[in-house]
Amino acid sequence: MRGALCLVLLLAACSSDSDPGPGGVTKGEAKQLDAAAEALEKRPAPPLADATVPADIGDGEAKLPTPVR
Numbered sequence: 231m232r233g234a235l236c237l238v239l240l241l242a243a244c245s246s247d248s249d250p251g252p253g254g255v256t257k258g259e260a261k262q263l264d265a266a267a268e269a270l271e272k273r274p275a276p277p278l279a280d281a282t283v284p285a286d287i288g289d290g291e292a293k294l295p296t297p298v299r
Contacts, residue, residue: 247258255263 247261248256251257251260253260
């Protein structure tokens with residue numbers, strides 16, 4: 231009897247990657263998503279679009295339209 235109880239407890243402690251995990255995905259899928267997120271975080275950020283615009287564009291004066299009244 232005691233051996234059967236130990237066997238049941240040991241089997242219950244075992245889990246597989248196909249067991250349900252957080253967010254409706256399996257534990258294996260959750261591990262893969264975590265690994266993918268970590269890989270994306272390690273990638274360098276793309277260059278900023280503002281960094282490619284020359285600083286000397288324009289004459290420095292804003293030409294705003296005159297408001298119509």
